[in-house]
Amino acid sequence: MNRYKITIVVGARPNFVKVAPIIHEIQRLQFKSIPIDFRLVHTGQHYDKNMSSCFFDQLQIPDPDANLGCHTGTQIQQIAHIMIAFEKELMANKAHLVLVVGDVTSSMACAITAQRLHVKVAHIEAGLRSSDWSMPEEINRLIIDSISNYLFTTSSGASQNLINEKINEPKVFFVGNTMIDTLMERLPYFKKPDFYDSFKLKSGNYLVVTLHRPSNVDNRQNLNKLITEIINNTRNLLIVFPMHPRTAKVFNSLKIDCKRLHVVHPMSYLEFNYLIQHSKAVITDSGGITEETSILNIPCLTLRNNTERPITVDLGTNELVGTDPNNIKVYLDRLFNGQWKTLKKIPLWDGKTSKRILKILINEFDKLSNDA
Known part of the structure; x- marks a missing residue:
């Protein structure tokens, strides 16, 4: 045969x-x-x-x-x-x-x-x-x-x-x-990151930020404004920022000083999704993360003007904030006022x-x- x-x-x-x-x-x-x-x-x-x-x-x-x-x-x-x-x-x-x-x-x-x-x-x-x-x-x-x-x-x-x-x-x-196949199959094995307790993280008391797209991170002034707006409008929540090497090159020159902001290295799959699963919300410019946050029913703010995954907006928990830093406050206020949408069933x-x-x-x- x-x-x-x-x-x-x-x-x-x-x-x-x-x-x-x-x-x-x-x-x-x-x-x-x-x-x-x-x-x-x-x-x-x-x-x-x-x-x-x-x-x-x-x-x-x-x-x-x-x-x-x-x-x-x-x-x-x-x-x-x-x-x-x-x-x-x-x-x-x-x-x-x-x-x-x-x-x-x-x-x-x-x-x-x-x-x-x-x-x-x-x-x-x-x-x-x-x-x-x-x-x-x-x-x-x-x-x-x-x-x-x-x-x-x-x-x-x-x-x-x-x-x-x-x-x-x-x-x-x-x-x-297939990404959701993996998420569902590996969900019971999500693993608490080593830094979780030392940062005093608890379910719902922190945000996760990931940024890597050139339009957001390559320009020093723009990245500074984005992060500043996030810090200024997240009230007292802790912020965990697993940082892409591309982002780190610019970020390290900004000299941002915020005790609530914890920058960490890129994380393993099980640790990163544990972090998402227990977060208050995620701020990202990734596409795939918007799918995972939707299935985990975690609010997601996407710092892009468009998405190739509109189903995460239509049926999931994702919203397109855009790349203008001034938009961030509006969406974070909606989050803190309890006005965020929840997951609807996504076919298949x-x-x-x-x-x-x-x-x-x-x-x-x-x-x-x-x-x-």
Whole structure:
């Protein structure tokens, strides 16, 4: 019997969270003697040995079969490095399908490479759109979706985006959100951070802040104004700020002095989500965090003018504050006045997305095997 071979690509930490349940479902199918194999390839786009190892351990996924080591150079140089290295990887290790997730550069570069080698591509988290072409992620999304054979979406709105773009409808599958699969599966294992007690944190007595987007953090005066507005309008709540290295470069020059503000290093998955789960609210410019806060029913203030995840605003706990620091007070006042919305049920965000994806792919087994 032919074995169905999938190459799964990761390039950044959010990718680990999204592929973990896919790997677990493949392993479950293998236990049931379904002839399916996977190869996990890390491009090295974002790579920290200690943090990556921690994520693999906490998410219970194996170490990558290959690390392409493509973490240097400009964005364009990195794309070229990834494509060259991934071509060699795919030539040496044949696959029926390359599975990419999200919108990072690695996913885009590997999707192009796979198609040039006549290997089919599946995109998990397809159809997300911010309509903001200044974001590299938006370009990546458009390219990946335009060349993918299987497009797995997190919402009916994302599916409609693809259909509006004239993507062949039979290629589009509304399956839900693998990130929520991971959140639900790992929730019982959330872990209190080492600093939690020493900072005197308690459920509801602190805010979590994460900022990393260039429009928010690259300009020294703008970052200073954002943080100052947060400090001035959070009353007596403590503020925990797991800081991205990009943000730290600018933040360290600001000399902000606030005893309620605790800056910490980037955190592991289980610790970070424990921190979110027990917070009063989260202030962020991340996309993925808005999904996790929604399912955890934690208020989320997003410092962006747009989002590729509007379902977190429509049905979740997220609000778009914008990038103008002067908007922050209005939304924080609403939070403290008890006027924040609560989670409504989000269709198919039920922890079973990976099962749906693998069922679809297994149904395509014969066709994919014959085309490889």
